[in-house]
Amino acid sequence: MGRLLAESRVPIAFIAGRNLLAARRAVQFIGKGVPTRLGDPRLQSASVWLITTSDSAIANVAREFAQQVKGREAWRGKVVLHTCGSLPSAVLRPLKLRGAAIGSLHPYQTVPSSHAGLRNLRGCFWAVEGDRKALVVARDWVGRLGGVAFSIRPKKKALYHLSAFIVSPTVVTLMAQAMSLLRQAGVPTRISRPMLRQFVTETAKNFADVGPRRALTGPAARGDWVTIQRHLAALRRSAPEFEPVYQSLLRAMLRLAGLQVPRRFPR
Secondary structure, three states: OHHHHHHOOOOOOEEEEOOHHHHHHHHHHHOOOEEEEOOOHHHHHOOEEEEOOOHHHHHHHHHHHHHHOOOOOOOOOOEEEEOOOOOOHHHHHHHHOOOOEEEEEEEOOOOOOHHHHHHHOOOOEEEEEEOHHHHHHHHHHHHHOOOEEEEOOHHHHHHHHHHHHHHOHHHHHHHHHHHHHHHHOOOOHHHHHHHHHHHHHHHHHHHHHHOHHHHOOOHHHHOOHHHHHHHHHHHHHHOHHHHHHHHHHHHHHHHHHOOOOOOOOOO
């Protein structure tokens, strides 16, 4: 994100961290900024701060920042944003009490590496919330990255983040399980991985084009209980640990399809 903002002509003065070596590596990748440690008094010259620590560290960092500069209005005129998807901007309250405008922005996108982020953070969707002045900055940055900003209810942010969890790491886990089943069926990885990519990509396209119910295919959508029982028998032999997951997903599919779970369906 730092590199993309730098390329979009957002001025970056400092890259700060607890570890100076990590800050130097970040500067090298971003191409802008002076590496330094948290607590450097020069940081107070910055008007906008972006906290990109791990989620669990944000509250502590906010408290430390608030304590470093004394005075009730020490942060007046400054904007502080964080990029956590599960926490609202209220986690930055110690800085708001010192006069800062606080907010958050979070990309609804998977970022497994820095280089992947360079590819997929441009043009993606961003959840934003917070004080008006902070939102002006957040929306400006999203606009510079060609993205779409949308508002979110701060108290419901955990649900927002849960939705991303359901459709990213969960889908990866399901694809890995599918690859394992394919391997047992004799399909080599060099075939199964691109095959699953193509299959899931088309499924996602159908979801966006025609909606979830019409995009739903397979035996659950058509009430094919014979095939479903065949699936269950195969799972018990080859991957019994996955059977409860299959049954839970199947019930959700049946609800989506508007079908009833048969009485004889195994519990």
